[in-house]
Amino acid sequence: MAQVMAGRFTAQAEGSFVVFLIGMRVNRLLAFSKWVPTAAAMGPMLRTLYAHPEKGFLGGETFLTWRGVGLLTYWRSWEDLEHFARSSAEPHLEAWKRFQRSVGNDGTVGIWHETYLVEPGRHEVFYANMPVFGLAKATSHIPVTGRRASARERLESSATSGG
DSSP: OOOOEEEEEEEOOOSOEEEEEEEEEESSTTOHHHHHHHHHTHHHHHHHHHHOGGGSEEEEEEEEETTEEEEEEEESOHHHHHHHHHOTTSHHHHHHHHHHHHTTTSSSEEEEEEEEEEOTTSOOOOEEEEOSOHHHHHSOEEEOOGGGSSHHHHHHHHHHHTO
16 A cells, blocks of 8 residues: 655646546446456556656556546656557557457447646646655655645746746
8 A cells, every 4th residue: 555645745747748538438337358358458558658768658547437447647748648659669559459440339338538738837736645646656746835835826836947
């Protein structure tokens, strides 16, 4: 179990970054042959990304939902994310092709993603009595002190420091 960091913390990210949310929804629970391979495809991608930080992946968190799974991920740039998604040398493209062949538009499994390009000074985060998590885990975990005491001050601080 992750160590809880007592107190108030925030993240310090330098420059711009990308927040990428991706997930899967099981629409037909008994269609195991469709959703199990879809869920299993994420493992090799994450192992590759954690083993090769030069690909631009900063880190992420996994969430289970009633009918699926989601990942909250952070990337150095849109170009890094797009390259990982489209390159035949990376595990994503083949997994996407398998999904298209196996599931396609049959409705058994849903997949989704959302991409947010975050400019310096356009984000604010807060953690109280949490393990190192989210953006702070992907970048720098720092105490909430002084000019970072409120959400407004954290936003203003990130705007003036560039991260």
